[in-house]
Amino acid sequence: MNPAKVNSFALPIILTIANLMSSLLIRRIKTLVQAETTPRSIAKGADMAVLPVISNAFLLIEDGKIAAFGPMEGCPDRADRVIDADGKMVFPSWCDSHTHIVFAASREEEFVDRVKGLSYEEIARRGGGILNSARRLQQSSEDDLFESALERLHEVIGYGTGAIEIKSGYGLSLESELKMLRVIRRLKAVSPIPIKATFLGAHAVPAEYKERRNEYIDLIINQMLPAVAAENLAEYCDVFCDRGFYTVEETDRILKAAKTYGLKAKIHANELDYSGGVQVGVANGAISVDHLEYTGDAEIAALQGSDTLPTLLPSCAFFLGIPFGPARKMIDAGLPVVLATDYNPGSSPSGRMSFVVSLACIKMNMLPEEAVNAATLNGARAMELEADYGTIAVGKVANVFISKPIPSLAYLPYSFGSNLVDAVVLQGRVWTPPGNKKS
Ligand code: NIG
Ligand code: FE
Numbered sequence: 001m002n003p004a005k006v007n008s009f010a011l012p013i014i015l016t017i018a019n020l021m022s023s024l025l026i027r028r029i030k031t032l033v034q035a036e037t038t039p040r041s042i043a044k045g046a047d048m049a050v051l052p053v054i055s056n057a058f059l060l061i062e063d064g065k066i067a068a069f070g071p072m073e074g075c076p077d078r079a080d081r082v083i084d085a086d087g088k089m090v091f092p093s094w095c096d097s098h099t100h101i102v103f104a105a106s107r108e109e110e111f112v113d114r115v116k117g118l119s120y121e122e123i124a125r126r127g128g129g130i131l132n133s134a135r136r137l138q139q140s141s142e143d144d145l146f147e148s149a150l151e152r153l154h155e156v157i158g159y160g161t162g163a164i165e166i167k168s169g170y171g172l173s174l175e176s177e178l179k180m181l182r183v184i185r186r187l188k189a190v191s192p193i194p195i196k197a198t199f200l201g202a203h204a205v206p207a208e209y210k211e212r213r214n215e216y217i218d219l220i221i222n223q224m225l226p227a228v229a230a231e232n233l234a235e236y237c238d239v240f241c242d243r244g245f246y247t248v249e250e251t252d253r254i255l256k257a258a259k260t261y262g263l264k265a266k267i268h269a270n271e272l273d274y275s276g277g278v279q280v281g282v283a284n285g286a287i288s289v290d291h292l293e294y295t296g297d298a299e300i301a302a303l304q305g306s307d308t309l310p311t312l313l314p315s316c317a318f319f320l321g322i323p324f325g326p327a328r329k330m331i332d333a334g335l336p337v338v339l340a341t342d343y344n345p346g347s348s349p350s351g352r353m354s355f356v357v358s359l360a361c362i363k364m365n366m367l368p369e370e371a372v373n374a375a376t377l378n379g380a381r382a383m384e385l386e387a388d389y390g391t392i393a394v395g396k397v398a399n400v401f402i403s404k405p406i407p408s409l410a411y412l413p414y415s416f417g418s419n420l421v422d423a424v425v426l427q428g429r430v431w432t433p434p435g436n437k438k439s
Contacts, residue, residue: 024061024428025079026402028072031089032057032392033409034376035069039393042309042381043373045334051369053409059090061398064427069392083430087405088422089412091372092392093162093193094353095379098290098311100167100200100344101152102145102183104136107345120320120347121244121272129346130170130204130240137170137180145183153187156343156351158433160421162193162399163380163389165266165340167238169200174223177201181233192426193399196383198266199224199234202246202254217250221257229261235384236287237263241277248276255284266382270294271322282306288338288382292325293317300333309382310335312374313342314359315350327364337366338382339374358416368410398428 032054043050058075060068068076110123110132123129137145149166156164166184171177177199184197201220209216228234237258241251245268255265265286269277271293278299281289290311292299303310312325330337339360343351353375360371380390388397402423406412412420424431 022063022081022428023067023079024081024083024398024425025058025076026061026083026085026090026425027058027075029057029059029085029090030087030405031055031409032059032069033089033091034372034391036391036393039391039396040377041386042336043377044336045331048331048337048370048373049367051372051409057090059392059400061425061428064398064429066392066394066396066398068394083402083423085402089403089406089409090392090400091160091403092376092390093399093401093424093426094160094375095163095383095385095390096156096161096340096343096351096353097165097288097338097379097382098167098313098340098342099164099351100169100342101156101351102149102166102168102180103133103170103345104140104145104148105133105345106349107132110346114320120322124204124244127207131172131207133170133345134172134176134204134206138173138176142179142183145180146186149183149187150190152343152351153191154433156341156353157193157424157426157431158421159352159354159419160401160424161351161353162401162426163383163385164193165196165198165236165383167198167200168234169203169238172201172204172206174219174227177224178227178231178233181228181231185233192431194383194385194389196236196385197234198236198238199228199258199263200238200240202239202250204240204245213250217253220254225257225261225263229263234263236266238265238267240268241280242268242271242275243273248280251277251280252284255280255286259284266290270299271316274299278302282308287384290340290342291316293323295326295330300330300335303330303335304333309338309378311338311340311382312360312364313340313348313356314363315352315356316342316348318359318363319349320347324359324363327360327366331366331370336378336381337370337374338378339371340379340382354412354420355416358413361413362416368413371413372409398425400425
């Protein structure tokens with residue numbers, strides 16, 4: 001084409017096409033982690049310790065997708081952009097399948113109450129906890145919630161997260177639950193990483209419904225679920241099925257109603273007790289049952305006969321001082337453990353997947369390889385994104401992070417306080433935190 005003939009309308013189109021066609025080559029990678037030639041859709045049991053890696057590798061990305069990878073001997077000699085990753089490792093981005101990053105305010109006053117000896121449940125019984133967050137959220141504007149959640153989204157992307165699930169559940173009224181879900185919809189529209197939305201109207205029973213909880217459940221079923229479905233605001237439906245929150249029967253009712261609107265189950269279970277949450281989740285075909293600090297033989301047996309994923313949230317157990325879920329027992333029973341942050345203001349005010357991976361090794365005796373599989377491939381599966389995210393495989397979306405120079409894979413969970421992320425690549429482009437744009 002004669003450049004002189006390019007008019008002002010054609011130029012932006014040509015530039016856009018040029019951007020879309022860009023290629024990125026990351027070469028001289030010390031270790032390319034989770035590089036699969038035969039992609040797995042999940043890692044279960046003994047297979048969780050299998051983490052395919054290539055030493056002294058290259059990774060070629062074209063049009064935002066992984067195009068090729070392998071040992072340096074086969075490295076292409078050109079690309080639009082080249083990064084030399086000497087001494088550094090490349091990982092698929094973390095897939096964080098359980099968060100509550102839309103919230104109005106932090107809760108450090110409750111943290112101090114717990115330091116002084118109150119338990120999470122005692123604080124909740126006094127009207128604190130989730131109800132505290134709900135009061136604050138009900139008073140917040142959609143715009144303010146969006147801005148603060150976007151900041152948290154950018155924070156976790158900087159830690160290496162490349163796919164995320166976000167829940168409602170601090171609204172606890174029709175209007176405020178929809179407000180939260182609309183914030184998530186706005187996040188989806190601007191996010192450089194995929195977001196899955198979960199409706200969690202049954203997070204707690206609002207104070208005004210304490211003596212008539214059935215009426216609140218009716219409100220969820222008869223008003224909230226239809227409204228959520230009408231606006232197509234969520235992929236999943238969550239219930240906090242635990243002591244002092246929702247019973248097995250109530251959970252079953254809500255999940256069955258959600259299913260009629262096409263919302264799959266993905267629930268909070270067994271954080272505070274052997275609640276029956278795992279079993280009712282499995283019975284309702286839940287994608288995942290999350291928390292599971294209280295998991296015994298009956299829960300493991302229920303999970304073994306199902307496709308429901310057990311998701312562990314060790315930074316919540318760490319922060320609340322409650323037992324860690326029995327990851328070892330689950331893996332030894334052949335289950336596919338998932339790890340997620342549970343980023344929220346009450347029980348896990350941290351969205352750092354690398355810390356979760358460290359805790360999984362330190363507190364739950366997961367091998368570094370098992371923890372990485374749980375935080376990438378299995379996390380992707382817990383959001384039904386495993387076809388496009390969670391490992392480095394040809395055709396998958398090129399969401400990866402490049403580590404700082406590190407001596408080994410095990411150094412990542414070992415060095416639990418360091419931020420070892422050197423660069424984040426999303427859809428084949430080096431991501432710059434907004435506000436830090438180079439001029
Ligand atoms: O996953 N356990 C229930 N829900 C959240 C905590 C909510 C809160 O305390 O604000 C969780 O831990
Ligand atoms: Fe949670």
